Amino acid sequence: MKGVAPGRRTVIRILTAAAIAAAVLLPQILQRYQQYHLIHVAGLIAIYVLLALGLNVIIGYTGILNLGYAAFYGIGAYTAALLAIHFKISFWLLLPISGLAAAAAGALIGMTTLRLRGDYIAIVTLGFVEIVRLGLNNLDFLTNGPKGLPGIDQTILVPQLTLAGRSLKLDNDISYYYFILLLVLAAIFVLLRLHNSRVGRSWVAIREDESAAEIMGVNTTAMKIQAFATGTFFAGVAGCVYTHWVGFITPELFTFWESVLLVVMIVLGGMGSTAGVLLGALLIVGIPEVLRDVLQQFSGGGASSMKSFYDNLILARMLIFGVIMMVIVIFRPQGIVPPKRPRVSEKKSGSEPAPDGGV
Amino acid sequence: MLFQQLINGLTLGSIYALIALGYTLVYGILLLINFAHSEIFMMGAYFGVFSLMIFEKLHIFQGAPFMLVACALAASMICTGLLGVIVEFAAYRPLRNAPRLAPLISAIGVSIFLQNFMMIVVSPESKTFPDTIPLHVYKLGGTASISSLQVIIIVVSVALMAALHLFIKYTKMGKAMRATSQDAETAKLMGINVNMVISLTFFIGAALGGAAGVLNGMYYGSVKYNMGFIPGIKAFTAAVLGGIGDVRGAMIGGFVLGILESLGAGYVSSAYKDVFAFVILILVLVFRPQGLLGRKISNKV
Amino acid sequence: MENKLLETENLTIHFGGVRAVENVSFSVGEKEIVALIGPNGAGKTTVFNLLTGVYQPLSGAIRFKGERVENRKPNTITRMGIARTFQNLRLFQNMTVAENVMVGYTCRMRGGMLVAILRTGPFKKLEAAAEEKAHEWLSFVGLSARANELARNLAYGEQRRLEIARAMATGPNLLLLDEPTAGMNPAESESIMELIRGIRDLGAAVLLIEHDMRVVMGISGRIIVLDYGEKIAEGRPEEIQKNERVIEAYLGKKAAKG
Ligand SMILES: Nc1ncnc2c1ncn2[C@@H]1O[C@H](COP(=O)(O)OP(=O)(O)OP(=O)(O)O)[C@@H](O)[C@H]1O
Ligand SMILES: [Mg+2]
Numbered sequence: 034m035k036g037v038a039p040g041r042r043t044v045i046r047i048l049t050a051a052a053i054a055a056a057v058l059l060p061q062i063l064q065r066y067q068q069y070h071l072i073h074v075a076g077l078i079a080i081y082v083l084l085a086l087g088l089n090v091i092i093g094y095t096g097i098l099n100l101g102y103a104a105f106y107g108i109g110a111y112t113a114a115l116l117a118i119h120f121k122i123s124f125w126l127l128l129p130i131s132g133l134a135a136a137a138a139g140a141l142i143g144m145t146t147l148r149l150r151g152d153y154i155a156i157v158t159l160g161f162v163e164i165v166r167l168g169l170n171n172l173d174f175l176t177n178g179p180k181g182l183p184g185i186d187q188t189i190l191v192p193q194l195t196l197a198g199r200s201l202k203l204d205n206d207i208s209y210y211y212f213i214l215l216l217v218l219a220a221i222f223v224l225l226r227l228h229n230s231r232v233g234r235s236w237v238a239i240r241e242d243e244s245a246a247e248i249m250g251v252n253t254t255a256m257k258i259q260a261f262a263t264g265t266f267f268a269g270v271a272g273c274v275y276t277h278w279v280g281f282i283t284p285e286l287f288t289f290w291e292s293v294l295l296v297v298m299i300v301l302g303g304m305g306s307t308a309g310v311l312l313g314a315l316l317i318v319g320i321p322e323v324l325r326d327v328l329q330q331f332s333g334g335g336a337s338s339m340k341s342f343y344d345n346l347i348l349a350r351m352l353i354f355g356v357i358m359m360v361i362v363i364f365r366p367q368g369i370v371p372p373k374r375p376r377v378s379e380k381k382s383g384s385e386p387a388p389d390g391g392v
Numbered sequence: 393m394l395f396q397q398l399i400n401g402l403t404l405g406s407i408y409a410l411i412a413l414g415y416t417l418v419y420g421i422l423l424l425i426n427f428a429h430s431e432i433f434m435m436g437a438y439f440g441v442f443s444l445m446i447f448e449k450l451h452i453f454q455g456a457p458f459m460l461v462a463c464a465l466a467a468s469m470i471c472t473g474l475l476g477v478i479v480e481f482a483a484y485r486p487l488r489n490a491p492r493l494a495p496l497i498s499a500i501g502v503s504i505f506l507q508n509f510m511m512i513v514v515s516p517e518s519k520t521f522p523d524t525i526p527l528h529v530y531k532l533g534g535t536a537s538i539s540s541l542q543v544i545i546i547v548v549s550v551a552l553m554a555a556l557h558l559f560i561k562y563t564k565m566g567k568a569m570r571a572t573s574q575d576a577e578t579a580k581l582m583g584i585n586v587n588m589v590i591s592l593t594f595f596i597g598a599a600l601g602g603a604a605g606v607l608n609g610m611y612y613g614s615v616k617y618n619m620g621f622i623p624g625i626k627a628f629t630a631a632v633l634g635g636i637g638d639v640r641g642a643m644i645g646g647f648v649l650g651i652l653e654s655l656g657a658g659y660v661s662s663a664y665k666d667v668f669a670f671v672i673l674i675l676v677l678v679f680r681p682q683g684l685l686g687r688k689i690s691n692k693v
Numbered sequence: 694m695e696n697k698l699l700e701t702e703n704l705t706i707h708f709g710g711v712r713a714v715e716n717v718s719f720s721v722g723e724k725e726i727v728a729l730i731g732p733n734g735a736g737k738t739t740v741f742n743l744l745t746g747v748y749q750p751l752s753g754a755i756r757f758k759g760e761r762v763e764n765r766k767p768n769t770i771t772r773m774g775i776a777r778t779f780q781n782l783r784l785f786q787n788m789t790v791a792e793n794v795m796v797g798y799t800c801r802m803r804g805g806m807l808v809a810i811l812r813t814g815p816f817k818k819l820e821a822a823a824e825e826k827a828h829e830w831l832s833f834v835g836l837s838a839r840a841n842e843l844a845r846n847l848a849y850g851e852q853r854r855l856e857i858a859r860a861m862a863t864g865p866n867l868l869l870l871d872e873p874t875a876g877m878n879p880a881e882s883e884s885i886m887e888l889i890r891g892i893r894d895l896g897a898a899v900l901l902i903e904h905d906m907r908v909v910m911g912i913s914g915r916i917i918v919l920d921y922g923e924k925i926a927e928g929r930p931e932e933i934q935k936n937e938r939v940i941e942a943y944l945g946k947k948a949a950k951g
Binding site (some may be wrong): 083118223226227230231232233234235237238241242244245246248249250251252255259263374375376377378379 | 699721745746747766767768771772777779783784785786787788790791792795796797799800801804805806809810811816819820823824827828840841843859860863
């Protein structure tokens with residue numbers, strides 16, 4: 034990766050290594066202490082990280098408020114489930130297929146909203162997620178309606194991956210956790226490369242001032258569609274993984290509120306900041322789940338005050354998120370971990386500039 | 393059947409039109425989609441229920457159903473109006489000069505907050521709206537009929553819209569509102585207190601949304617913490633249909649949408665009635681974002 | 694003008710009832726510095742918006758290097774070789790100074806997302822070239838030391854310079870400057886004039902909107918005067934200074950105002 038001040042680069046490397054090490058060791062530790070539920074939660078957090086990273090391309094990099102991201106997650110999930118159930122297609126094929134299906138839908142929405150102002154795009158995407166939800170609920174013959182698609186895990190083959198002699202069989206929470214972690218790392222790798230290139234610069238320029246970007250030569254049409262497609266691709270992949278892992282999906286998993294939850298993660302963590310998005314997902318998904326577990330164990334079922342404290346907390350969760358959204362945009366609009374811009378080397382140019390002229 | 397659907401559509405449409413006015417008034421002045429408006433509508437319905445409960449406890453207006461409704465409506469409108477002013481003050485005013493995404497996000501925050509507040513503090517279950525008006529059904533020839541509730545909803549809505557029209561057209565504050573929505577900078581130079589006008593706009597918009605909430609509660613007989621979302625989107629659709637920022641357009645858009653929806657539900661399928669509204673919304677936004685009546689506005693560089 | 698780089702013919706656009714630009718014809722030759730002047734609201738910025746594809750003319754034609762410009766998107770026009778700055782600064786505030794300039798160079802870069810992910814050889818070369826370009830143009834406008842600063846942290850005058858560097862990075866044959874010295878003191882204005890001459894010496898033509906008459910008279914070879922959307926005069930600085938209509942429309946108004 035290019036550019037970042039030398040002193041900070043070391044710190045970032047150490048932190049990154051530590052974070053990866055912690056993520057890798059986590060299931061082992063949890064297993065040791067028999068916190069099986071928390072292993073599941075860790076996998077869930079990882080899925081949300083993947084989703085939030087994708088949405089961050091659209092909201093954080095390009096500045097387009099997409100309120101319908103869960104629809105693309107749902108499109109990926111249902112694509113994977115239906116193809117797996119009816120055609121027994123392998124997980125490894127479904128992974129890109131679901132991603133591409135979601136990306137195609139994303140590109141389509143991107144195209145239809147091209148000429149619209151930001152707040153209108155928010156409304157269109159909101160309308161889209163509702164249409165998808167209503168569609169999934171009402172197309173009974175295909176989606177089994179509100180009852181959802183159960184038993185996917187029994188009708189499909191267990192995904193298996195053999196790498197360097199060792200085989201990873203996706204058949205429990207731990208293996209899925211590691212697989213999703215792998216996807217997250219791959220996503221971060223790809224997204225950082227995109228971000229630190231002309232592609233990412235164009236996206237951010239659009240976020241900063243769309244018409245100025247266009248006048249400076251950025252093909253805003255193409256770049257916005259690409260941002261939509263890239264971002265929603267990850268949603269499709271996440272949907273496919275979730276379907277295979279949990280084995281049961283219903284339309285209510287892919288609602289407007291799910292989208293809002295993802296927006297909260299990004300706003301809280303820091304729009305456009307990878308570390309921020311990771312942190313945002315960790316806090317928003319992790320804290321309530323971990324609290325539930327901890328409180329349940331310490332109250333041992335007997336002390337009901339803890340239990341009711343927790344119940345209230347879960348109830349108040351969305352309420353607190355609402356307040357967080359307001360407070361953050363007003364008092365810390367850049368989020369907990371503000372995004373850092375890539376730096377160029379500090380040298381002075383020796384050569385004279387030369388306008389190279391248009392074509 | 394057609395006539396009946398038109399009457400139902402008119403009823404629905406007058407509720408949508410009232411809510412749509414709130415979106416349009418605020419948009420006209422701040423160029424901002426007030427995302428929290430659907431929750432103001434929901435709060436209006438609850439304020440209606442609460443005031444009816446209080447009136448019953450205090451044994452006032454008990455023999456006079458119209459007085460009862462009028463007072464509940466007025467109480468709810470005042471409360472939602474004030475709530476609207478508070479929301480603007482807390483969530484929008486600090487972000488006047490922030491990037492465009494910011495007020496949108498804080499509005500969604502307000503929305504989530506209000507919904508969950510009502511869910512936790514009042515109840516996650518729906519609440520019955522107390523009976524007020526004795527229900528009469530008037531035959532209108534053929535199979536069509538109109539209920540006393542529908543008459544009241546239509547009459548009240550039309551009266552409120554007429555009042556708004558007169559207010560904007562003929563009062564000093566109304567003229568200040570129009571001037572500010574034309575050009576806030578010039579209005580300021582002309583000595584108009586723009587902050588004051590913005591607060592007033594939020595008050596009026598929210599009060600109309602609150603009235604719609606009460607009427608909606610009466611019509612369907614119940615209220616719930618998440619009742620605002622769908623009518624909110626539909627009213628927004630209505631506002632866009634009429635050209636957002638255009639007061640007359642919002643009224644017309646509301647009625648058009650209400651009638652289209654009733655016809656769709658009657659002749660096609662009621663399972664998809666919400667889908668119609670969303671599809672109309674997307675089609676209009678994509679192909680005619682200036683609305684069916686509006687003029688095209690160019691962006692300045 | 695033996696070799697016309699830019700030519701407009703009866704350019705017209707109206708906004709509602711306002712005839713912002715009405716039948717304006719003019720041309721700019723290679724390596725020429727031309728000033729576009731006129732009172733506030735005369736339609737100068739609107740001419741720039743027409744030239745860069747922000748607005749489409751109601752009627753009339755624009756030819757650049759012999760090609761029609763109307764009905765093209767702004768980014769295509771930039772690729773053709775017209776770049777501009779803005780009257781009220783339009784920088785990418787939360788990007789670094791160097792990145793702002795590199796965005797300008799984007800339209801000269803090839804390769805999409807796939808090469809950006811794979812970091813192929815040609816891709817790396819182009820990215821390095823973009824960085825090099827940024828260094829060159831930043832040193833040209835004197836902002837080398839601030840390359841890694843966020844654009845919004847620059848002083849006002851520096852932001853104006855950065856806009857010029859960003860525009861030049863698009864590789865234009867014609868640079869449109871919208872009031873580049875607005876809000877500057879005489880010394881700063883002087884250095885911007887130096888910059889404009891430097892750009893001309895590098896081979897680009899400059900069309901310049903400017904209110905500061907010292908700047909206009911100092912560097913432009915030819916002056917075009919707009920009033921109420923119409924061209925009322927054109928000529929060398931000495932001619933314009935003496936032109937009755939210009940004095941009446943422009944200087945007269947200004948005198949009346951001051
Ligand atoms: N998008 C628009 N919509 C409506 N009117 C416009 C638009 N753009 C420009 N105008 C009008 O066109 C006229 C010319 O404006 P323009 O900005 O081109 O003037 P200018 O010569 O650049 O003035 P200044 O010296 O103040 O920058 C003005 O009356 C302005 O109000
Ligand atoms: Mg101008």
